[in-house]
Amino acid sequence: MRENMKMMTKAVPWARELGFEVTRIEKARVWGLQPWDDTLVGDPDTGVIHGGVITTLLDNLCGMSCGAALPDFRFVATLDLRIDYMRPADKGRDIIGEAECYHITRTVCFTRAWAYHDTRDRIIATAAAAFAINQPRPTDQLESLA
Amino acid sequence: MTPYEANPRAAEVEAFLERTPFAQKLGMRCDIRGDEMTAVLPFSKKLIGNFTIKALHGGAISSFLELTAMAQVFLVTDLARPPRPINITIDYLRQGHAKDLYARAYITKIGRRMASVRAEAWQEEKAKPVTALMAHFMVGGD
Numbered sequence: 001m002r003e004n005m006k007m008m009t010k011a012v013p014w015a016r017e018l019g020f021e022v023t024r025i026e027k028a029r030v031w032g033l034q035p036w037d038d039t040l041v042g043d044p045d046t047g048v049i050h051g052g053v054i055t056t057l058l059d060n061l062c063g064m065s066c067g068a069a070l071p072d073f074r075f076v077a078t079l080d081l082r083i084d085y086m087r088p089a090d091k092g093r094d095i096i097g098e099a100e101c102y103h104i105t106r107t108v109c110f111t112r113a114w115a116y117h118d119t120r121d122r123i124i125a126t127a128a129a130a131f132a133i134n135q136p137r138p139t140d141q142l143e144s145l146a
Numbered sequence: 147m148t149p150y151e152a153n154p155r156a157a158e159v160e161a162f163l164e165r166t167p168f169a170q171k172l173g174m175r176c177d178i179r180g181d182e183m184t185a186v187l188p189f190s191k192k193l194i195g196n197f198t199i200k201a202l203h204g205g206a207i208s209s210f211l212e213l214t215a216m217a218q219v220f221l222v223t224d225l226a227r228p229p230r231p232i233n234i235t236i237d238y239l240r241q242g243h244a245k246d247l248y249a250r251a252y253i254t255k256i257g258r259r260m261a262s263v264r265a266e267a268w269q270e271e272k273a274k275p276v277t278a279l280m281a282h283f284m285v286g287g288d
Contacts, residue, residue, distance in 0.1 A: 014203035017171070017192040041167040042213075043228065050168035051231050052209020059205045075196075077238065078204045084233040 028069035032061045034095040047091035058113040058127035061099035066109035066131050069101035076131040086123045152180045159221045185214040187247040202242030211279040215263040218251035229283035237278040245269050259286035
């Protein structure tokens with residue numbers, strides 16, 4: 001499962017472009033890191049990272065938490081995603097993301113996620129996302145991702 | 147050419163996008179006519195989220211929509227700085243294909259402190275949106 005996760009990150013150009021990394025995987029839970037980079041700034045006057053970077057981080061991690069929760073490998077597609085911005089991220093600091101898939105039905109995975117610098121006591125943003133579970137097709141082979 | 151005479155704020159919105167590193171990373175542009183703005187996200191390989199099906203990444207699409215909504219608020223107000231997002235809700239309606247993406251934002255309400263904005267992104271047909279966004283922004287003192 002861990003290997004699959006790494007492959008998935010590498011096979012996602014937009015995640016690679018932002019420099020996103022998966023740091024830890026447990027059953028139905030995934031942690032990731034978004035390293036600071038000057039090109040991610042959304043407000044040139046304050047140097048605050050753009051909300052879209054956090055959206056991408058949490059969207060990716062929520063999707064992966066489905067993978068870490070489902071018994072078999074399946075592709076999932078984001079149905080909807082809500083992000084609440086609690087406070088701006090600090091300039092120059094990496095962002096940690098954490099996601100959990102807390103419920104699964106036959107067709108849908110329900111997830112939530114947090115973004116923070118140090119601990120979950122001081123949150124930058126939270127997310128809630130639902131994912132549709134794609135039915136397996138013969139073309140859905142991991143090999144074709146590379 | 148942007149008809150700046152029609153809306154002097156247009157130049158400020160364009161300048162904001164030009165000096166915002168993340169908007170540059172996305173490669174986003176905008177076309178402003180009066181108070182109407184169409185944002186354009188030209189296709190680029192780095193925006194892909196799934197190689198197997200050549201789909202745009204949801205995070206890239208929502209970043210684009212969030213910037214579109216933000217720019218639209220900036221365009222029709224006299225704010226000194228772009229508004230700060232409070233929250234966003236994104237509906238992924240259809241797959242985003244490996245093509246250019248367009249978006250428009252509609253302001254539902256601007257109050258003294260907050261603005262409520264809708265935005266939609268489409269490709270071939272505007273009536274078939276790829277992704278829809280609902281966002282709230284701070285526009286006044288907090």
